[in-house]
Amino acid sequence: MIRYILWRIMVMIPTLVMISMLIFTIIELPPGDYFESYVEELKAIGEKADMQEIEELRARYGFDQPEPIRYLNWVGGMLKGDFGYSFEYRMPVSDVVGDRVWLTILVSTVTIIVTWLIAFPIGIYSATHQYSWGDYGLTLLGLIGLAVPNFVLALVLMYLANIWFGTSIGHLMDQKYLNEPMSWDKFKSILEHIWIPVIIIGTAGTAGMVRRVRANLLDELHKQYVMTARAKGLHPFRVLIKYPLRMSLNFFISDIGSVLPHIISGAEITAVVLSLETTGPMLIRALQSQDMYLAGSFLMFLAFLTVIGVLVSDIALALLDPRIRLRGGSTK
Amino acid sequence: MENNVQPASLTHFVRQEPFDPYAVETDRGGTSDLDQASQLRLMWWRFRRHKPALISGILLIAAYVMILFVEFLAPYRVHTRHMDYIYAPPQSVHLFHEGSFVGPFVYGMSMKLDMVTLQRVYSEDTSKVQPIRFFCRGENYHFWGMVKSDLHLVCPAKEGQMFLMGTDRLGRDMLSRIIYGARISLTIGLLGVTTSFVLGIIIGGLAGYWGGWFDLVTQRVIEMLHSIPSIPLWLALAAIMPADWSPLLIYLGITFILGLLDWTGLARAVRSKLFSLREEDYVLAAQLMGAGSARIIGRHLIPGFMSHLIASATLTIPSMILGETTLSFLGLGLRPPITSWGVLLTEARTVSIVALYPWLLLPVVPVIFVILAFNFLGDGLRDAADPYK
């Protein structure tokens, strides 16, 4: 196992190199650069831009150099822990990201946990009570959640929340706590606000999860080993949890790879609509304004998380399913 | 422990009925066409018993047939504007006028512009009875952009209007727009899902079945695709879509992109599932029969988690239909004058619409219906393919 993990970690290096190239191409792909978009932005409201300053900035950040050199500079910087400079914010990338990461992690983890907490019981119920009214009802509910685009849901919820509860529209907390250190009141304010994004981001995911859990369980429920377990006198619920459920976790675990980066980037559009203080909107903004180091380094961070996530997922998969772990005897 | 009376041993019992050793063979009361039935046929029989699935299937087929005839079905053309009926709310269909039966009709509407709020206030004008006509001559259209015609399934009364789902900010009939939008929305989902499934199953299947280098490489590719959130990918891919592409090409391009980005999750699921399934004896049996990888994956392994696949497919379709809304949000993707449900929904993306003109959110309804239908259909298919049923 240890050798396997080491080997997997080795493999990560070329992957990350490839990813960094890919990311670099992606952020370079749209024509123009940040400064051009900055000038346009200024012009849009009629302002003039100081072209001299722009030219100097261009030169300073090496935009006049050929792409491979810029790529090397960027990667080299990252290796040294320097994630570059955000033109938009005019400060080092690491300072920009700052707090947002924590809020994002908060929102996403809460969402993911809520999703799981809801999806698994419902999925199990649906599978064991296939075609009951409960199954149909829950399916319907979940699918409606799936069918309504997040931003519509966001708008409606936001509007209703404001009309009914007077919760301020959007954001993760009342504005007055924005610059304050964490306090009980701030926390309460966050709690007051967090349910909207959690519902919005969570519904689609929950519905999907329910359907998958249900489907996978249905595949397993009729296996002989389930009967064996019942013959032992186990409670049907325990049977379910220990055997079919564990078997059907397979799909779930192979998904971990994408869960990790999701925790950080998660549900950008919803976050934009709700103007949450998370990293998603920042990333989109950076991409659109071609704030390339901010976007690039952030993407690289996400990529790193994914790679780790996939590793974790592979290891977990192996731990979960001995058939995968112990694949040795039969070589084709 | 032997505190009970030991029961007597068995008395010798012999059944007296005549014995027919061949009875077993006639036991199965199957009809002969059952015996002959192919696997597909059997599945169809089983599918038929699943009523919601059957209904969903019929509905979906109807919907897909419908998109061939949208020009005929829609009361108006997509872009027909009614400048006097901007933001008109849905009209209700009545049958009785002042107690007497008239057949389906709508009342005329009169509009007053509230000069303070600049809101158009519509009221029903019960003096104007506008019967709805069927199979009628209405607006001209070019059927599939070619044959000229003016036959409609339903039309408003002559000189009248009929906005059963209201109108939008240019006074366009929402019902007609939704009907037209089905053309793109229904196909984009299917095309996208097909792309992603073909890729996902083939690549994931081979990776899971072969393992080794192929797996290693595809996993890394997937990792790479996974590791970049879809939005930057979209932005980048959209940036390279040539500026002078026609709307149709852009539509195809986007479908393809949606599909292209979606296969990775499925491929990973397929792969990890195959990892465990390929150790089964029946796989070995198939190998020993000389079956090729494609056959083993396609006929032996994939059916083993059909449920998951069907569930994924039914879950992917909505995300494809709605995927373009996300794209539109970023200023990519489809745009008017192309009409799809996603486009219609993105046009309704402000709170003021939710508050003032909620009927503009109606395109959600067909989306819900389609997704429900696909789901029940999926359920039905799953059961039909499930031998344990």
Place this chain on the structure above:
Amino acid sequence: MTERGDLLRVENLSVSFPLWGGTIEAVRNLDMRIRPGKVTALVGESGSGKSVLGRAIMGIETPVARTSGQIIFNDPERDEPLDLLSLPHDGRKIRSIRGNRIGMIFQEPMTSFSPMHTIGNQIDEVLRVHSILSPGERRERCEDVLGRVGFENPGRAFDMYPFELSGGMRQRAMIAMALICRPALLIADEPTTALDVTIQAQILKLLREAQAKLGMAMLLITHDLGVVASMADEVVVVYRGQVMEAGTAEDIFRNPQHPYTRGLMQAVPDFNMARDERLKPLREIKVDTAGLMQRTGRTEAKTDIILSVRNVTKSFLPKRSQGFGARPSAPTVAVNDVSFDIKRGETLGLVGESGCGKTTMSKIIMRGLTANSGTVTYNGDNGPIDVLNAEGQALQELRTRIQMVFQDPVSSLSPRMPVRSIISEPLEIHARGDAKSRQEAVQRLIHAIGLPDSALSRYPHSFSGGQRQRIGIARALALGPDLIICDEPVSALDVSIQAQILNLMKDLKKELGLTYLFISHNLAVVNYMADRVAVMYAGRIVEIAPCEIIMRNPVHPYTKKLLAAVPLPNLDCPLDFEAIGQPSAAAKKVWATQFKDDGNPDSLIHADLGGGHWVLARRNVDARELRP
């Protein structure tokens, strides 16, 4: 009948399965009873509803099944008799009985375990549910039981995954699981099908002991009338879900009345049969063997050796390293330097202890596993093929020429293919004929194995164990191969069907010149089928000789023990459990020195005793010394 006395009474039980286009009535108005501490054997053809009855007693039949009648369980530890059928489904009461008071050994040991959990975990679970022992005590008890069912290293087995065990080992684990709570009633559904006779004897002995010590009653479902004769106190004969004849073992064996019972008795192969005598199945099937298999242009073979195996060795690395970084333990040598030849048109029987590497060997020949070393050569129509390294065209030829019948009928059939597709698949793969001719071929095959047409559109799981095995055979026959490797092809079959199948195989061999490698635990069957027999022990072939010689004149102590352990369907020669019921590892100690390797495997070679009789013995021993 005393009301209170019976441990279990089944009254008027009916179980049916609704299927589209009719229902299958698996059990019809069946009455029977089991006395405490006694063994009741349930015999009957494959598909006669025996397993369904067993499952119905446990209350674990699938919910689709419609059940009516009464099953009254009179637990000696309880005062009240209970109607098991009337208890709430999966309720508390029935759960406290399952696994605890009534144990069950499932027919399919291969799939009855969850592949995700270790054997130990799954066995231990029974104790966890029904007892209040500490983890340590539980493990001790599990290992104890595992040891008693014949695992040499119970501690290791405890931590192994089901797919790491051979079929027989899994079955034994299953038995261990059923016994661990010392139930009052054990439902043993074919508990020994996957076991070789010595281990079978060992297990039967174990069951006997349990029965005697704990007063455990047993419902023994089996096809093997020999086992019935050695074990049963009472016998119930069922056919199509109905009891045909019931009585004490004496009654049934000495005085069978019902034609069905008599038919079954006659169908059993007997050591004393003449070489060319045919078995008499209940239903003789007439098959047109010529039309059955479509053989492509057959040229007269040049060599008469169709397959030769030379020095094949295969070892498995241990899978579960103890936590991270622990040193891997020594590999299991499953096949150790095995060489033999199979002549064209003959049947080579391969017998041996469970787990001695028979399946592994056959999979190597099929290229299902890669050998560590050695060669296998197939002499086909187009010249010799190096089996282990064949590629492309040659490999495809092998795939059509050599077929295999798997030991485990359940897992070797794709669960999601109807039988029609399963059988026609090889034809499709090798593009034989068109859709119509394939369809006809499939029908001929399904008739040949005695299944009705309606079976074609059903899925494997809805067949009884024996029916599934036959499907596997039909599939192997479809392509008309030269060599069929049969890994326990009839272990799951009842004697009647077994007779049918064996006859069929014999006919095919005679008329089409088929060659078989016939792996079986059932020496009587081997005796009936095989021309030559190879005996394997711990990965090595210890003795190989023509059939009569082995059967009449075995040399190697293991062969002798094997023969002694064959249960005969005859009340007059019961098994001597004391003599043969000891574990083989223990038995090995008393082998004559010339057969022992003393820790150095190289010290043994095959000694020629003449007449094609070889035996594994010390290098320096004289052939004559070997004969006792």
Place this chain on the structure above:
Amino acid sequence: AYVDSDYVRRPDLKEPLPPIDQRLPKVPRVVKLEGDKAPGRLGGTIRMLIGGQRDIRYMPINGYSRLIGYNPKLELETDILESFEVKEERIFTFRLRDGHRWSDGSEFTTEDFRYVWEDMFLNKKLYKGGIPASLKVDGKAPKFEVLDRLTVRYTWEDPNPDFLADVASPSPTRLMHPAAYLKQFHPKYQTPEKLAELVAKSRVEDWVALHQLKSRVVRPENPALPTLDPWCNRTEPPSGQFIFERNPYFHRVDEKGQQLPYIDRVLLDVSSPGIISAKAGTGESDLQVTNLDFSDYTFLKSAEQRYPITVDLWKRTQGSRMALIPNLNCKDPVWRGLFQDVRVRRALSLAIDRDEINKAVFYGLGQKSGNAILPDSPLYRDEYRLAWADLNLDKANALLDEVGLTKRNWDGIRLLPDGRPMTIIVESSGENAFETDVLELVNDHWLEIGVKIFIHISQRELLRRRIKGGDTIMTVGPGLDNGVPTPDMSPRELAPTSDDQQQWPLWGLYALSNGHDGKPPDLAEAIALQDLMGAWRRAPSSEERTRIWHEMLHIFTDQVFTIGIVNATLQPIVTARSLRNVPQKALYGFDPTAFLGVYMPDTFWLDKEAGK
């Protein structure tokens, strides 16, 4: 006696501030509040919403404290300056207010001008190109003199009528910076060690970057940077909320002697642009104009009932809310030829049903107009507005036929001389939702004259690049930036002067680069406009400038260089009901009104008694 807000005496201040009369200049600017404005009460906090962190740049614009600025009637008035003097349109003498201080209390003197001129403009590192181009006339920089502690003078060789307009513009060329503060970042005044330390602390590359970072006034991101604005930023970015505090040294007082601004604090909450209207409609902003669109009005107005807000409509000052701009410099020779033919431009303009568009998109509240100036400008004449702006399909068709575009395809679309159908790809950045609607309507209108359009959306920078490269045929843009010009404001938007002009980017570039780049105009009318532009510069009197303006306006509108559609459209503005002194009707635009600037948000005040 002057009065100031209690806010400057709040207990958490580290050091008490000097008394009010020491903080005000000797002669503060006394703001007369007349008309519907009246003196108010000091104190209070208002909230505003911004669509992104960078939008704090609206603060210096809205604060609008300039050396000289416009008043609501668009006349120039001194603001920061005590007085100024202009001689021969080329010698400008500015006199500062004695005792005027930066927001940190340091004195504001001519040293601050000198610092900018000598230590910044003339520093080769900070300004590679030397004196900013906007200060040069025909490539020649002025002479800068410090006359005394409070007086500076700029002298050009030729007249520079643009100078005062630039000084009064929403984002002027900064002539002064707080020297006392900035010197610490300048190697001339700072030891290299200390400078290196500061560079490292700010994590920038060198002192140039440091200086630029610390001296940015366009986006007041440096809380430490002293300012002359009414409010100064107190929040270090990045943040979701920026707090602007009153400048205790601000130089304006009302008639009662209360120091402005009335409002103590302005909170700028960062929201995503999409929900700003929703939030404004739930009373979460006390003063909101940006990110509100006309289409939000109904929603906002209906929210008046639920929340204590007032929604008014101001008039936008653009020459056209949206104009279709043919690219006279496009690469495609066929289209270039056609667009340079005035008949084609006129035909296209004539074929647009502006009334329908006005009605459908702007509730009939806009004004049908070509791209021209608004009635609020003294230069306004109906003929400019209505030049070729009335729907006349016959005439349009006739014009196109006259050009020779007579052939049509089966669909009724005219064919270009080279046989292509006459499909115009209209490119837009797609930022305004109503654009697509308008284009859809225009498409229908143009189909009547056999012209089809196809809308293509691309990102703004990409679009801009394509325009400059001549890749676009027609684009969508706003009309004239300044729709309410006075004769003294530059008519540069009417003539080729800049490469940003979408109708003639190459000609504009030629003018901008003094002939180094781009192409000289080859169309008589464009050349005429360019000449007139030069004449305006040299014009000695206001009357002369008025005449030139009219001549240019006539040519510009008669030639239909850009096809305007509707102007004088309305802009909703949401204010808290208790916020006073916000005009109900006003002009809204960047130049010259500096958004809210000329209406002086520092005179807005919160009436605490106002019923909630």
